[in-house]
Amino acid sequence: MRKKEELKTERKTVLMTxxxxxDIEQEAKERGIKPNAVMNERLKHxxxxxxxxxxxxxxxxxxxxxxxxxxxxxxxAEILGRKGEDLWTYLK
Amino acid sequence: MDILKxxxxxxxxxxxxxxxxxxxxxxxIEPGEELIETIGYGVSNQDPKAAFNQMxxxxxxxxxxxxxxxxxxILSFDNSVRDSETACAYTMKVAELLRRDYQLEVxxxxxxxxxxxxxxxxxxxxxxxxxxxxxxxxLSELRQLAMQISKITGRYCQLCFY
Numbered sequence: 001m002r003k004k005e006e007l008k009t010e011r012k013t014v015l016m017t018x019x020x021x022x023d024i025e026q027e028a029k030e031r032g033i034k035p036n037a038v039m040n041e042r043l044k045h046x047x048x049x050x051x052x053x054x055x056x057x058x059x060x061x062x063x064x065x066x067x068x069x070x071x072x073x074x075x076x077a078e079i080l081g082r083k084g085e086d087l088w089t090y091l092k
Numbered sequence: 093m094d095i096l097k098x099x100x101x102x103x104x105x106x107x108x109x110x111x112x113x114x115x116x117x118x119x120x121i122e123p124g125e126e127l128i129e130t131i132g133y134g135v136s137n138q139d140p141k142a143a144f145n146q147m148x149x150x151x152x153x154x155x156x157x158x159x160x161x162x163x164x165x166i167l168s169f170d171n172s173v174r175d176s177e178t179a180c181a182y183t184m185k186v187a188e189l190l191r192r193d194y195q196l197e198v199x200x201x202x203x204x205x206x207x208x209x210x211x212x213x214x215x216x217x218x219x220x221x222x223x224x225x226x227x228x229x230x231l232s233e234l235r236q237l238a239m240q241i242s243k244i245t246g247r248y249c250q251l252c253f254y
Contacts, residue, residue: 051153052149059132
């Protein structure tokens with residue numbers, strides 16, 4: 001069940017340009033979600049451009065790099081893996 | 093015939109997710125059972141704590157930390173799969189179906205279960221990392237997944253819930 005603090009209960013009227021409204025609707029269409037979800041995401045994460053999709057790609061890269069490195073040094077692979085994991089703090 | 097089991101647990105929250113990911117890394121499982129490989133897709137494949145945090149970070153990003161935390165799928169191969177290389181090769185192909193939208197922690201286990209030598213645990217983050225939508229684990233979606241698995245293995249894949 002959705003947590004109470006994560007429920008979207010507040011309704012606000014926001015004026016925006018036609019271009020921005022079109023952009024939001026286009027993104028919603030491409031991602032298969034509602035424009036409301038796109039607007040919420042842009043507002044909530046306005047201070048960063050890093051998305052979960054970026055971090056997942058990055059983590060897959062780290063995993064591949066660690067697997068390759070492990071053949072030569074398990075210790076170095078562990079260190080690299082930990083450094084990669086630390087970068088998840090950029091997803092806010 | 094392969095069997096795709098869907099384990100439905102809707103309560104337990106964060107601790108259930110934590111335990112399920114930890115299980116994928118557990119080397120001492122049951123007597124007669126052996127961990128062959130743990131593979132992370134979009135999550136760490138070295139550290140269960142980091143993998144949990146990475147799945148949780150995606151839930152937090154989309155504001156969906158309170159919903160059903162994970163989907164647990166178990167795929168048991170029939171006894172025609174006799175070696176770990178074949179089991180891992182099938183596992184990676186099946187994981188490709190899910191990893192496009194979801195983070196996964198996968199464990200390949202070897203255990204003789206009435207003829208089946210290998211089974212795979214897929215711990216799937218319920219939140220889609222591309223759009224924040226929740227995983228639809230309805231009968232039609234899971235039947236479709238079983239059909240896609242059949243195409244990969246060339247054998248019938250039976251779906252069951254428990």
